[in-house]
Amino acid sequence: MDITILVNLSYIAASILFIAGLKMLGSPDTARRGNAFSSSGMLLAVLITLLDQNIVDYRYIAGALVAGSVVGYFAATKVKMTSMPEMVAIFNGFGGIASLLVGSAEYVSGTFDNPAFLGAIFVTVLIGGITFTGSIVAYGKLSEIISGRPFLYKGQQFVNGLIVLSILLVGANMLFIQGFISAEQTLMLLLALAFLLGILFVIPIGGADMPVVIALLNSFSGLAACAAGFVILNNVLIVAGALVGASGLILTNIMCKAMNRSLANVLFSGFGAVTETSSDSSQEQGEVKPITAQDAYLILEAASSVLIVPGYGMAVAQAQHAVRELGELLEANGAEVKYAIHPVAGRMPGHMNVLLAEANVSYDVLVEPDDVNPIMETVDVCMVIGANDVVNPDAKDNESSPIYGMPIIEVDNSKTVFVLKRSMASGFAGIQNPLFFKPNTRMLFGDAKETVSTLVSEFKA
Amino acid sequence: MESQIILLIFILVLSIFLGIELITKVPSTLHTPLMSGANAISGITLVGAILSSGSSEIVTITLGTAAVFFASINVVGGYLVTNRMLGMFKKK
Numbered sequence: 001m002d003i004t005i006l007v008n009l010s011y012i013a014a015s016i017l018f019i020a021g022l023k024m025l026g027s028p029d030t031a032r033r034g035n036a037f038s039s040s041g042m043l044l045a046v047l048i049t050l051l052d053q054n055i056v057d058y059r060y061i062a063g064a065l066v067a068g069s070v071v072g073y074f075a076a077t078k079v080k081m082t083s084m085p086e087m088v089a090i091f092n093g094f095g096g097i098a099s100l101l102v103g104s105a106e107y108v109s110g111t112f113d114n115p116a117f118l119g120a121i122f123v124t125v126l127i128g129g130i131t132f133t134g135s136i137v138a139y140g141k142l143s144e145i146i147s148g149r150p151f152l153y154k155g156q157q158f159v160n161g162l163i164v165l166s167i168l169l170v171g172a173n174m175l176f177i178q179g180f181i182s183a184e185q186t187l188m189l190l191l192a193l194a195f196l197l198g199i200l201f202v203i204p205i206g207g208a209d210m211p212v213v214i215a216l217l218n219s220f221s222g223l224a225a226c227a228a229g230f231v232i233l234n235n236v237l238i239v240a241g242a243l244v245g246a247s248g249l250i251l252t253n254i255m256c257k258a259m260n261r262s263l264a265n266v267l268f269s270g271f272g273a274v275t276e277t278s279s280d281s282s283q284e285q286g287e288v289k290p291i292t293a294q295d296a297y298l299i300l301e302a303a304s305s306v307l308i309v310p311g312y313g314m315a316v317a318q319a320q321h322a323v324r325e326l327g328e329l330l331e332a333n334g335a336e337v338k339y340a341i342h343p344v345a346g347r348m349p350g351h352m353n354v355l356l357a358e359a360n361v362s363y364d365v366l367v368e369p370d371d372v373n374p375i376m377e378t379v380d381v382c383m384v385i386g387a388n389d390v391v392n393p394d395a396k397d398n399e400s401s402p403i404y405g406m407p408i409i410e411v412d413n414s415k416t417v418f419v420l421k422r423s424m425a426s427g428f429a430g431i432q433n434p435l436f437f438k439p440n441t442r443m444l445f446g447d448a449k450e451t452v453s454t455l456v457s458e459f460k461a
Numbered sequence: 462m463e464s465q466i467i468l469l470i471f472i473l474v475l476s477i478f479l480g481i482e483l484i485t486k487v488p489s490t491l492h493t494p495l496m497s498g499a500n501a502i503s504g505i506t507l508v509g510a511i512l513s514s515g516s517s518e519i520v521t522i523t524l525g526t527a528a529v530f531f532a533s534i535n536v537v538g539g540y541l542v543t544n545r546m547l548g549m550f551k552k553k
Contacts, residue, residue, distance in 0.1 A: 018502055019479065025495055026486040032547040035498055039540040042505065046536075049508045055515030060526040064514060068533025075534065076541035084546070088497050091539055094531045095503040101528035102506055105513035109521045116466050218496050218503075225506040230469060232509045238469055239476045240505040246480025247499045251492060343489055350492030354546055362553040363490050 003051065010048035011236035017041025018240050022247070028363055045236055081358040082315050085347040089138040089214055095221035096131025099124055099228040100191075106231045107187055118175045120230035122190070126167065128224040129194025130201060135217050137202040138210065142347055148207030157268070160200055167193045205267065208312075208389070210347045212255045212266045219248020251349050258343035260395075260405040286437035288424065293451055296418055296444055297458035303380035303416075305336045307372060309409055310352050311345045313386015313421070317448035323385060324359040326452050329459040335380075338365050340372045340409045342390035369409045382411040384419045384435075386448050392433045403431060417441045420448045494546045501539025507532035 018041045024034025055061070079087045103124030110117065140146040170190050173180045181189070205213050222244025229237025256263050300306065308327060314320060327337045339361065341352045353366060372379075384391050387409075394401035395408045411417050412435055419441060435441055444451050487495050510532050513525025 019483065021498070022480075022483045022502075023486075025491055025498060026483075026488070028488075028491060028547075028550045028552070031491055031494060031550065032544065035494070035540060035543050035547055038498060038502060039544075042501070042507075042536055042540070045505060045508055046511065049511050052512060052515070054512060056517050057515055057522070060522055061511050061514045061529055064526045064529035065533050068530040068535075069537040071530075072534040072536065072538030073541060076538040076545065079542065081546075081549075084493060084497075084542075087538075087542060088493070088500060091497070091500050091535055092503075094535045095500060095506065098504070098510055098528045098532035098535060099506040101524045101531070102509040102513060105516075105521045105524035105528065106509075108524070109513075109516065109518050116463075215496065218500060221500060221503040225503045226473065228506050228509050230466070232512065233465060233469065234508060235469065235472055237505050237508060238473050240502050242473050242476035243480040243483070244499045244503040246477045247484040247495065250481060250484045251496065254489075254492075341489070348493060349496060350489060350494070353490045354493045354549070357546070357549040357551070360549075360551065363550050364552050366490060368489060 003053065007048050007051065008235075010044055011234070014041040014045040014048075014236050015239040017044065018243060022243060081354055082318060083143070084354055085210065085214060085351060086139050086142045088348060089135050089142055089217065092214070092217040092221045093132045093135025093139065096128045096135060096217075096224050098128075099221075099224035100128025100132060100194075102228045103128060103231055104187060104191075107183070112178055112183065115175050117231065119171075120227055122171045122174055124224055124227040124231055125187070125190050126171075126194045127220055127227060129191055130198040131217055131220040131224055133195045133198030134202045134213075134220070135198075137199055138213050138217060141202070141207055142210060148210075150206035150209075151203045156200075156204065160197070163193055163197050163200065167197070201267070207347065208344075209259075209266050211344050211349050211351070212252055212259075212263070214348045215248050215251035215255055216263075217248075219245050219252060222246075222248055255344055255349060258407060260403070260407065288436055289442055290445055291418070291442035293444060293454040294458060296442065297455055299416060299418075299442075300330065300335075300381055300455065301333060301459070303330070303335050305378060305380050306330050306338075307376075307379045307382045307411070307414065308337065308339045309382060309384045309387050309391060309411060310339065310341070310356070311385065311387025311390060312347060312351075313388075313448055315346055315351065315355055315386070317386060319385060319449040319452050320355045320359040320361075322449050322452040322456060324356070324361050325456050326459070327361065327365075329456060333459070338367050338372065340367050340369060342369055342387070342409055345387055345390055369407055373410045373413075376410050376413040377415075379414040380416065382414040382417045384411060384417060385452070386420065388421075388433055389431065391435055392431065393435055393438070394431070394433070398434075401431065411435065412438050412440070415440065418444050420444045420446075420451050422447065490550070491547075494543050494550075497539055497546065498543040501536055501543060504532045504536035504539060507536055 021034040021038030024030040226241025510528035
């Protein structure tokens with residue numbers, strides 16, 4: 001049999017395995033098997049590619065494969081679950097740079113008479129470059145190497161516009177003019193501009209909007225691979241890249257909807273810009289009623305239904321294990337315990353779910369806002385642990401609030417709300433939260449992990 | 462050449478629609494593993510990287526070998542970390 005037929009049949013099989021794998025990710029029961037399917041598809045695609053007759057030297061391939069696998073193995077097995085957003089961010093970047101390098105390699109060895117080929121290279125290098133530096137900046141923000149605040153400066157849109165225009169000019173030179181500057185210079189210039197655009201695209205975006213950015217960069221890493229598929233005319237790259245691109249776009253859309261903001265608003269206005277218009281929203285302050293952990297325990301002990309609402313603060317305080325222990329004690333005490341997870345809680349899609357899964361919380365007690373809001377009146381105690389904007393009643397009551405219209409978890413409708421918070425400083429977005437001043441709200445100040453641990457020891461005493 | 466590009470665009474469009482259908486059904490609980498798993502799939506660019514790395518021109522080899530390195534981190538790390546996360550999702 002002709003070897004190219006074998007190769008192509010294997011690529012079809014690999015595509016089927018990717019698709020089946022993604023389908024199985026639709027349920028927690030089959031998800032792990034789905035991942036195994038997907039990875040065997042990858043193994044098949046790689047092994048069959050090694051049979052390609054154009055390969056003259058296997059030494060470099062083998063060396064890089066081994067080195068990359070070792071790095072990947074250690075990164076995957078050593079990373080803490082709380083660092084998962086950074087990990088996903090940096091991996092997106094690696095996918096982007098890999099596609100960029102593939103596109104560049106084809107460019108330096110290719111011919112320059114085919115606009116479709118050159119156009120595919122242009123798109124690959126551009127998206128790959130944006131994904132790479134964008135992901136590095138996202139990684140820096142998430143691991144707090146650089147400030148998570150939105151970084152805004154005057155003339156930002158103008159600078160970005162200028163870069164986009166330059167990229168288009170470089171693209172025109174690459175595809176049609178050719179010779180205005182040399183091929184090497186064109187590539188270098190395109191690389192520099194793509195890298196710069198990636199940095200400038202992520203740097204204005206605040207830490208709380210990171211779920212959107214990570215999902216979008218995830219999509220880009222897929223689209224870069226897809227574009228690389230058009231460079232080397234390979235269908236498995238196109239299928240796999242398109243699947244990832246679509247997946248990232250859907251997640252991006254879900255995140256934007258959960259914040260009631262458009263993608264353009266998230267990307268270009270920074271949350272800092274929004275808060276400027278609403279700095280007077282502190283007028284409706286009332287009295288804050290703090291409560292000690294001992295008194296909170298007495299209320300929790302009498303509660304028959306408890307809803308735990310975790311947010312980024314729980315991840316920062318690493319309180320997930322203590323929270324799970326408290327949840328079990330409450331259940332043993334006869335209360336019904338649920339966890340309400342807002343789609344944008346945390347720093348990436350599904351962040352809270354992973355942390356609670358790590359702490360051995362059964363996934364069937366995790367509920368979404370839509371499930372729990374209609375029955376909120378029947379909940380005795382809501383425990384808000386390190387969440388702020390996702391429980392802010394201004395989102396439904398105050399039309400002048402920047403987060404007005406955002407779907408929230410309506411904890412203020414429950415009988416009693418405990419808010420675990422370090423201090424009264426306003427949340428990341430700088431928006432005042434009237435929840436803290438409601439008559440049924442009690443503030444539990446202090447480190448979330450310590451507070452929850454105190455409650456746990458009260459139950460055990 | 463043109464007909465091949467058209468065919469590939471055809472594949473692209475169908476794959477995007479298929480991806481949308483598949484991913485819409487993934488529950489929010491699994492969004493993080495979905496992202497890391499999808500990220501591992503985007504390491505498919507490894508296929509192109511291997512071909513470049515195995516060529517005979519020094520510049521192509523250099524770029525291709527670097528691409529193999531990054532893509533294999535992506536693939537191996539992505540699948541392993543997804544597997545590790547999914548192992549934690551339990552129902553009582």
